[in-house]
Amino acid sequence: MGYSVFLIKEISPFLHLIMSLLVTGTVAFDAIETPFGKTDKIIGGAATYVSLAASYFTKDVALVAVVGDDFPQEYIDLLNNKGINTKGLQVKAGEKSFFWSGRYFNDMNSRETLITELNVLADFDPIVPEGLESPDYLMLGNLAPIVQSTLISRLKNRPKLIVMDTMNFWMDIAMDDLMKTISMVDVLTINDEEARQLSGEYSLRKAARKILAMGPKYLIIKKGEHGALLFFEEEVYFAPAMLLEDVFDPTGAGDTFAGGFIGWIASTDDISFENMKRALIYGSALASFCVEKFGTENILDIDANKLRDRVSDFRRLSYVDFLTD
Amino acid sequence: MGYSVFLIKEISPFLHLIMSLLVTGTVAFDAIETPFGKTDKIIGGAATYVSLAASYFTKDVALVAVVGDDFPQEYIDLLNNKGINTKGLQVKAGEKSFFWSGRYFNDMNSRETLITELNVLADFDPIVPEGLESPDYLMLGNLAPIVQSTLISRLKNRPKLIVMDTMNFWMDIAMDDLMKTISMVDVLTINDEEARQLSGEYSLRKAARKILAMGPKYLIIKKGEHGALLFFEEEVYFAPAMLLEDVFDPTGAGDTFAGGFIGWIASTDDISFENMKRALIYGSALASFCVEKFGTENILDIDANKLRDRVSDFRRLSYVDFLTD
Numbered sequence: 001m002g003y004s005v006f007l008i009k010e011i012s013p014f015l016h017l018i019m020s021l022l023v024t025g026t027v028a029f030d031a032i033e034t035p036f037g038k039t040d041k042i043i044g045g046a047a048t049y050v051s052l053a054a055s056y057f058t059k060d061v062a063l064v065a066v067v068g069d070d071f072p073q074e075y076i077d078l079l080n081n082k083g084i085n086t087k088g089l090q091v092k093a094g095e096k097s098f099f100w101s102g103r104y105f106n107d108m109n110s111r112e113t114l115i116t117e118l119n120v121l122a123d124f125d126p127i128v129p130e131g132l133e134s135p136d137y138l139m140l141g142n143l144a145p146i147v148q149s150t151l152i153s154r155l156k157n158r159p160k161l162i163v164m165d166t167m168n169f170w171m172d173i174a175m176d177d178l179m180k181t182i183s184m185v186d187v188l189t190i191n192d193e194e195a196r197q198l199s200g201e202y203s204l205r206k207a208a209r210k211i212l213a214m215g216p217k218y219l220i221i222k223k224g225e226h227g228a229l230l231f232f233e234e235e236v237y238f239a240p241a242m243l244l245e246d247v248f249d250p251t252g253a254g255d256t257f258a259g260g261f262i263g264w265i266a267s268t269d270d271i272s273f274e275n276m277k278r279a280l281i282y283g284s285a286l287a288s289f290c291v292e293k294f295g296t297e298n299i300l301d302i303d304a305n306k307l308r309d310r311v312s313d314f315r316r317l318s319y320v321d322f323l324t325d
Numbered sequence: 326m327g328y329s330v331f332l333i334k335e336i337s338p339f340l341h342l343i344m345s346l347l348v349t350g351t352v353a354f355d356a357i358e359t360p361f362g363k364t365d366k367i368i369g370g371a372a373t374y375v376s377l378a379a380s381y382f383t384k385d386v387a388l389v390a391v392v393g394d395d396f397p398q399e400y401i402d403l404l405n406n407k408g409i410n411t412k413g414l415q416v417k418a419g420e421k422s423f424f425w426s427g428r429y430f431n432d433m434n435s436r437e438t439l440i441t442e443l444n445v446l447a448d449f450d451p452i453v454p455e456g457l458e459s460p461d462y463l464m465l466g467n468l469a470p471i472v473q474s475t476l477i478s479r480l481k482n483r484p485k486l487i488v489m490d491t492m493n494f495w496m497d498i499a500m501d502d503l504m505k506t507i508s509m510v511d512v513l514t515i516n517d518e519e520a521r522q523l524s525g526e527y528s529l530r531k532a533a534r535k536i537l538a539m540g541p542k543y544l545i546i547k548k549g550e551h552g553a554l555l556f557f558e559e560e561v562y563f564a565p566a567m568l569l570e571d572v573f574d575p576t577g578a579g580d581t582f583a584g585g586f587i588g589w590i591a592s593t594d595d596i597s598f599e600n601m602k603r604a605l606i607y608g609s610a611l612a613s614f615c616v617e618k619f620g621t622e623n624i625l626d627i628d629a630n631k632l633r634d635r636v637s638d639f640r641r642l643s644y645v646d647f648l649t650d
Contacts, residue, residue: 107527202432205568226551229568238643240563243530243554277645318563318643320602 020060020134021266022159023051024126024151025141025255027065027089028098031115032294034249035106042295043075044100046141046165049252052299053259053286054139055082056307057267062132064088064151066124068095078300087129095120108247109224126151133157137266140164141255145174145181152184161271163187163262164216165254168194183215186271189258191222204229205236218276220261222254230280232273239280240318242288242310249294253287256299260286285310345385345459346591347484348376349451349476350466350580352390352414353423356440357619359574360431367620368400369425371466371490374577377624378584378611379464380407381632382592387457389413389476391449393420403625412454420445433572434549451476458482462591465489466580470499470506477509486596488512488587489541490579493519508540511596514583516547529554530561543601545586547579555605557598564605565643567613567635574619578612581624585611610635 030044047065054061062085069091079086101115126147138159140148148164164185170178171194182188188211192204199207204221208231211219219231225247227240260283261276268275288310289298355369372390379386387410394416404411426440451472463484465473473489489510495503496519507513513536517529524532529546533556536544544556550572555562585608586601593600613635614623 203569203571205570223551226548227563227565236568236642237645238552238565238568239645240552240565240643243561243563244528245530246528274646278647281645315645315647317561318565320562320564320606320640321599322603322640 018060019058019136019266019269020062020132021054021058021137021139021262022062022064022088022128022132022135022155023047023054023139023141023259023262024064024148025050025139025143025165026098026121027063027067027071028100028121029071030251030295031099031101032249032251033101033103033114034108034294035104036246036248037294039294041099043078044252044295045098046143046252046255048079048296049255049290049299050139050141050259050262051079051084052082052296053256053283053290054263054266055084056260056286056302057263057282059083060266061085061263062088062135064126064128064132066090066092066120068097068120069093071097082300085132088127088132090120090127092120102251104250108250111250126154128154135159136269137262138162139258139262140181140185141258142167145170145177149177149181149184152181160269161186161262161265163189163258165189165258166194168197171197179214182211185216187218187220187276188216189220189222189254189261191224191254195219195221208236218273220280222257224250224253228257228280228284230273230276232276235273237273237277237280238318239277239284240314241284242314242317244288244292247291250291251295252299253290256290257283257287259283281311281314285314288314343385344383344461344591344594345387345457346379346383346462346464346587347387347389347413347453347457347460347480348372348379348464348466348584348587349389349473350375350464350468350490351423351446352388352392352396353425353446354396355576355620356424356426357574357576358426358428358439359433359619360429361571361573362619364619366424368403369577369620370423371468371577371580373404373621374580374615374624375464375466375584375587376404376409377407377621378581378608378615379588379591380409381585381611381627382588382607384408385591386410386588387413387460389451389453389457391415391417391445392422393445394418396422407625410457413452413457415445415452417445427576429575433575436575451479453479460484461594462587463487464583464587465506465510466583467492470495470502474502474506474509477506485594486511486587486590488514488583488590490514490583491519493522496522504539507536510541512543512545512601513541514545514547514579514586516549516579520544520546533561543598545605547582549575549578553582553605553609555598555601557601560598562598562602562605563643564602564609565639566609567639567642569613569617572616575616576620577624578615581615582608582612584608606636606639610639613639 025047028045350372353370
């Protein structure tokens with residue numbers, strides 16, 4: 001064994017199986033300020049990051065989302081050029097796209113929201129176009145839980161796996177809707193503080209047990225620079241985060257992680273716990289690229305060799321040889 | 326491969342090689358308050374936890390420390406019964422032992438010190454008894470850095486590996502002494518906030534590079550519930566922390582971790598980076614027992630099978646099978 005374990009026969013992430021992946025969430029403008037600089041309005045939104053990340057693993061990715069007619073065609077082209085089907089991206093005439101602006105503090109672990117303009121998101125009706133109603137896999141990016149559950153109800157068949165991301169905001173204002181949607185999904189992804197809020201337990205092991213009892217078979221707790229945990233029954237798997245020289249901009253890291261995760265699952269068409277662990281590593285690797293530059297900049301065109309090397313780095317990070325054979 | 330990797334041929338921690346380990350640090354009274362309860366004065370101190378933990382791996386452990394004549398013989402018997410040589414434990418007539426009292430907050434990650442009485446520690450002269458002056462391995466538990474370097478200077482031969490623990494307190498009041506002592510050791514163990522303070526860098530990767538330039542060949546950054554990092558040149562290894570149901574009392578966890586680490590190294594007589602990674606797992610496993618009860622209670626008599634199972638749990642926690650063979 002030893003380091004030869006890293007000479008992977010086939011880790012090419014470009015497997016291109018024909019499993020279809022449907023993604024919903026926000027497609028939006030972001031304006032970001034970090035200690036390293038600031039951006040004007042750039043392309044952002046959960047569904048943007050999720051679908052870009054997933055596109056590294058599977059080419060059958062489609063979006064259900066909404067923007068205003070202020071959303072530039074070049075951004076839509078950018079998604080199409082990555083093979084993302086935008087037939088389900090509603091463009092509302094005379095309306096404005098969702099806009100979020102935020103500022104990160106020095107430690108990059110906390111941020112303040114400067115502006116939130118819901119605009120078209122305020123009355124988003126998630127219409128699933130014909131031909132996209134039977135996806136093999138479904139990723140519900142962060143959105144109002146009622147919108148997420150509405151989308152599920154409009155599918156012709158239940159997907160093989162439904163992954164849901166959400167945030168503390170919905171716990172504060174829409175707990176009943178949230179609990180209902182959570183009960184409908186297979187995998188829930190939230191961060192550690194959200195897991196504590198949702199469960200009322202400080203211990204993440206206790207929190208996970210309570211949340212799994214709410215419906216999902218799997219729970220992913222994201223701990224940012226401290227990695228991510230995957231819970232399944234009484235099993236737990238820990239994926240470390242990469243130790244980067246600097247985190248330049250954390251925006252979209254969680255969505256990129258989720259996109260890499262569901263993209264890997266869809267491309268391998270394997271929903272076993274063992275394969276989900278691998279998916280966590282691929283998601284983490286993509287997220288580590290995301291935070292190295294502003295916005296989506298660093299995940300638009302990741303070189304296949306660089307991605308493979310990053311995955312190897314992740315595996316080496318927590319690999320220890322116990323002299324077995 | 327698969328889970329068979331966990332069927333370890335020989336992980337018995339009771340290897341009992343004849344490498345000698347010298348330990349210094351405090352031997353003291355602690356009074357601890359946590360959300361789960363409080364203790365009277367119980368046995369505590371860095372050297373106590375370090376030597377108890379190390380005693381699970383090697384039986385040639387000796388202490389250099391100081392107490393007052395208020396220190397009960399039963400506590401000294403307790404150390405002797407674990408095979409720890411207390412010839413170097415000075416008992417000062419008419420003086421009182423070091424006493425620390427603290428209270429942990431609900432999250433167990435922060436605490437306040439209620440009482441610190443230096444007593445005998447104020448003028449501790451680390452005298453190394455005859456016969457203990459040439460240890461194979463040396464663990465410098467947290468103490469004034471001038472005392473740590475004095476002890477090194479009194480040894481007849483340089484040990485194969487010197488491991489040093491310290492804390493932010495010495496960075497605040499004795500930086501010059503601290504830098505001198507750090508330059509004399511092979512492995513430095515500190516927590517993440519201390520690494521940031523010592524280096525002036527927020528990024529732990531950058532912090533590690535600066536600290537390794539201060540002299541040590543290896544740096545261990547302890548992140549509590551978030552695990553531990555081992556740095557060596559440009560390599561980094563991440564050992565996760567166990568996800569416990571509850572952390573009952575974190576007192577001594579870092580010292581227990583260090584004791585398990587150096588105990589494993591001494592018992593295997595192998596100072597390679599690969600073996601240090603294993604040592605991190607063993608140290609983490611012992612620390613996970615420590616925090617499950619008050620003070621030293623849970624590390625006085627750990628069953629060999631329970632320790633083996635815990636080590637297996639740790640390895641499974643971050644093990645992922647990438648379908649190689």
